[in-house]
């Protein structure tokens with residue numbers, strides 16, 4: 156089995172790479188299109204890890220490469236997000252049940268916000284991987300929340316914008332890559348699961364909170380990701 160794991164920022168994949176280094180597994184790297192892909196071969200399985208750089212375009216590029224160049228059969232995203240619900244506090248972990256692009260607007264032509272013709276406002280993540288995520292959470296005693304994740308090429312640190320995203324899309328978290336990874340995976344028919352740990356609350360304090368908690372929240376998500384791939388049967 157070939158599994159691709161994507162983060163947006165180097166901080167999000169560092170704990171994953173450290174895990175594999177500490178396990179004394181050989182990590183090969185390949186640079187393509189300005190991204191470094193870390194390739195780890197474990198018996199009959201391969202794990203590919205890369206950070207894409209921030210935003211929907213970069214993450215779509217990496218998801219496409221993971222699938223069409225490296226042949227990944229499952230895509231996982233591990234990283235941080237802004238929480239939009241009161242029960243999503245810094246360090247909490249969630250999976251996206253479905254994802255949308257909050258910054259897509261061709262409503263001038265009568266389309267709903269977030270809608271692109273021949274696509275859909277919401278793209279659902281893989282039910283089977285999500286149920287594996289729930290069982291992983293149960294077995295390690297970690298609470299796993301879930302809900303709609305809204306992605307856009309903006310860091311949200313504004314209360315009124317935050318409320319607008321909640322009301323328009325029913326989102327529970329906001330970030331900048333999940334929906335584009337979802338679009339690519341859906342286009343290729345590759346199952347995917349998006350894990351995010353909360354770094355901030357997308358409010359006026361979000362930039363300060365993000366800087367303070369990026370590293371610790373990234374570790375929460377990465378730790379979960381490792382347990383997840385073990386559950387998928389990767390012998391680590």
Ligand code: SAH
Pocket residue numbers: 163164209210235236237238309310311312329330331332354355356357358361365
């Ligand atoms: N401090 C960084 C920029 C971080 S952008 C720099 O200066 O380079 C925020 C990143 O974390 C994105 O990858 C996004 O997916 C996620 N994220 C966390 N909180 C977010 C929020 N409130 N709004 C949007 N994205 C958020």
